[in-house]
Amino acid sequence: MIRIGIVGYGNIGRGVELAVERNEDMKLVAVVTRRNPEDVKVLTDDVKKVHLDDILSLKGEVDVMILCGGSATDLPVMGPSVVANYNTIDSFDTHAKIPEYFANVDAAAKEAGTIGIISVGWDPGMFSLNRIYAESILVQGSTYTFWGKGVSQGHSDAIRRVPGVKNAIQYTVPIEAAVEEVRSGSEPQLTTRQKHLRECYVVAEEGADLAIIEETIKTMPNYFADYDTTVTFITEEELKANHSKMPHGGFVIRTGETGRDGNKHVIEYSLKLDSNPEFTSSVLVAYARAAYRLAEKGESGARSVFDIAPALLSMKTSEQLRKEIL
């Protein structure tokens, strides 16, 4: 059994717990938290609850720690510090800082003789894999990524900070006409506005000026100004009843040409997810298996999904894989 620890028990942490349940070669042995461990209610029996300050007390009991903290402030510190004592998986997704983060995890992991697989999930993660495979095959071509329809936590948070807003949720919606144009193989140049819509469902405080809220959202730089944005005011009850799930998904499409006669090809990968955190966690858990196996082989250092041979993710043996699904 591969012994899994979870560091940070939020949506992703709970998702990892649920994913481990479905993988019979793994078991969850510990949840590490910054809260009072007694206050954390986990779903699994016989799991140690340990404060982050006492994480080293788990040495020898956990094969892979799955880091479920946020990319903004948690992981840059937690990644290098946990990998100094445990194999780790994380879903670091601050794109601009990946090179620096990789270098920090790599240095700590090499010194400790551990493995740290960074930026695992669906984007970065499965979408990245589809970009690399598609670009390696269709050397001349264009790759497009569309997200949604799904909830963007960052955009929902931004709306909640607008004065007069009590609660809100934001859906990123790919524009079907743009997706179809990409699929046609015409390799269009698309602006930000042409690719995605932003749909906002907002609960206003009593007496708030709705026109001002709408205007503030729609003109917010970085988040909404470059998009066509719709704002719909709803009640707190409607929000709870119709918008409490966390669906997401998207498309990676590459089109390109081969040969001398202009033969065109379309490679498309898509996800349609009822629960973004549960799916992300399922990817994390598969890569935990790979980290365990690499560490068993004596490898060390940081890795991304690009460095991991697919066979390392599967419960099946190489013989089974060749026989059953090759």
Next chain:
Amino acid sequence: MIRIGIVGYGNIGRGVELAVERNEDMKLVAVVTRRNPEDVKVLTDDVKKVHLDDILSLKGEVDVMILCGGSATDLPVMGPSVVANYNTIDSFDTHAKIPEYFANVDAAAKEAGTIGIISVGWDPGMFSLNRIYAESILVQGSTYTFWGKGVSQGHSDAIRRVPGVKNAIQYTVPIEAAVEEVRSGSEPQLTTRQKHLRECYVVAEEGADLAIIEETIKTMPNYFADYDTTVTFITEEELKANHSKMPHGGFVIRTGETGRDGNKHVIEYSLKLDSNPEFTSSVLVAYARAAYRLAEKGESGARSVFDIAPALLSMKTSEQLRKEIL
């Protein structure tokens, strides 16, 4: 530059030649053939044309031989024999014989200190990769593969053997209703007949009994009897004008559940290809890069796509990949 040799110059061999042109870190140095080498007209200048009997004359000049023979009789012999002297890539696709073929290539490659990557292309190949990734993430679920719309060479050949048939082409067509049912996440049990149609375009010999030809095709065991099949008689001119391309494609779809609340997910990968041989060849060439790199690291033995880390396929460095597409 990675020096490529092609063994067998048919549709796939020519596709490899065209794909090498589009990869600036490679060059085609030799075409190996069973025909009289003088009679083989290649598209590239300065390429050696060598008879298969003289293949060893290329030692030291070719880094990777791409084997473009057929799976039925060519590759079972050619695979182990060429890998005894060169790194190889092939598209072996006789599914039931993959374990045996892998073992034979593995033994020869290990003895020679070479790498042989077998069963590369889109199915087996890219479709296999999507099966393994999707199954490793959604541990509980169902995977479906649909092929087409595209030309099946084997089925076209089977029709051409029917008495009274002068020429023919057969398209495998996925049934849209079945694809939609799979996408819904209902995990249906589908019969062979429910998944694909077979469309046949047949040129009959003058005076042949069309009713008998149609009946013979539709009742042919293994090839057509288990499918809904349409037979359309056309002229040789129509065949040439409308059916001389080799398009293909298909879908791999996995649906499954995570967590305890029945959250469902759909992972879908699809290809739409103007030219089956040119796309297959483009995949072969990307894996030739991986074979070259593994051999440079001193690895040896047989591999499948499951064993190859994606980064090995790309012209980009690991740093570039993390920065640009992770």
